Amino acid sequence: MEERTPRRVDAERNRRRLLDAATEIFCERGLDVSVGEIAERAGLGRGTLFRNFPSKEALIAAIVVERVRESIARGRAMLAAPDPGEALFALVDQAIRVSETDRVLFEALDDNWMVNEEIAAVHRELLAVLDAMVTRAQAAGVVRRDVSAVDVLIMLKGVCEASRSFRHLDADIGLRQLDLVRAAISAPGHERPLRGHPPTVQEFECCHAQTGAEGSVPAAELATSGG
Amino acid sequence: MEERTPRRVDAERNRRRLLDAATEIFCERGLDVSVGEIAERAGLGRGTLFRNFPSKEALIAAIVVERVRESIARGRAMLAAPDPGEALFALVDQAIRVSETDRVLFEALDDNWMVNEEIAAVHRELLAVLDAMVTRAQAAGVVRRDVSAVDVLIMLKGVCEASRSFRHLDADIGLRQLDLVRAAISAPGHERPLRGHPPTVQEFECCHAQTGAEGSVPAAELATSGG
């Protein structure tokens, strides 16, 4: 299901050059840089960029997907760690560090970008890993039972975005915010229960399901197919 | 210092129409709508938009400033409330509600927009109110003493942004996140101290100080003027 078409080796190299050039320039000056500049930095024509990526949005999405996949890999590796609580917080900690370095990742992660099927798909994967880590930490008694992985993802995304904005204030602002998240979801001291119900991973998936996307059946269709 | 030039009454009305039309369209379809559409919805020519606002960014900033001023007013009113803790959390609660309705407000509040002097100035005002509320709540013993107003502002902004992204999941997702913020900053159960030091309001101001802005002396200059 991935990289199916065997492409010419120079084309593959050009694609890599475009991704690298784009990452560089996006980090330097944000997402508003022109595609002409990206192609120029990659040493290629503008047309080549659009041959590799159907749109500028798709180019950005490709970079975001790469970064999120790296987070997923780190998360999966940490699932084997001995201390469930520390593993979860270490993952969150790394996410904050990544968001401070690669601004493009978190700049492109609001709901406008969730309609992109590639980004939504990789988010579902990340959420599955996060869900496993949260469940493990809850079983170990270090995380309160009324928070879900979606709750944590939302807090995480918010803190990353905000602490990136304020990183000039204080280099450790991200760590500080992480400690606050930790205080929020830690097991003891929860006299006051959270309002609403813990959002489940299924709700998250059905919420971001795309119309017309192959292989992902909308929840409505699942519900009717049985009756 | 405000609205000094007495303008023609029809010009003032046109300015209002542009702000209202822009707010409407921004809420409907985000900040990427064209200025032509905004002017059309306001029943005016494109040139009139640029006579009232030097750029599209300035138009957006004007709307943001209006909304933040409303938050400041609500906050000042709540400073007189009898219960310091509830007052603080009610303010945070309202901020989340506003962010869910007026997407333009929080979409335009990352660090790219902090270089806008109007937005930075109104942020300093908001921070002063928030600082008063946090200090009051700390004195009442309901908020832990090692968090600052800047900490709360960062969490608040993050939660607003993220819960706006996920509001389709669950209408109460904002309230839920608010409860998590509350758990994070509440007084009891803080065995684990926060890393780093509480960022002060002064740090915040000096961090976002603009070059060449009249009346706001950079911290560096204050430090040298005494020697």
Add this chain to the structure above:
DNA sequence: ACCTGAACACCGTTCAAGT
């Protein structure tokens, strides 16, 4: 099969001509 740059549509901004 892939690359390229001219060409197109569109958008933010300016400005000379109007009232």
Add this chain to the structure above:
DNA sequence: ACCTGAACACCGTTCAAGT
């Protein structure tokens, strides 16, 4: 003093012509 729309520069995207 203010309004207007044609005109300009720029950017994302397409495509006919090249290798």
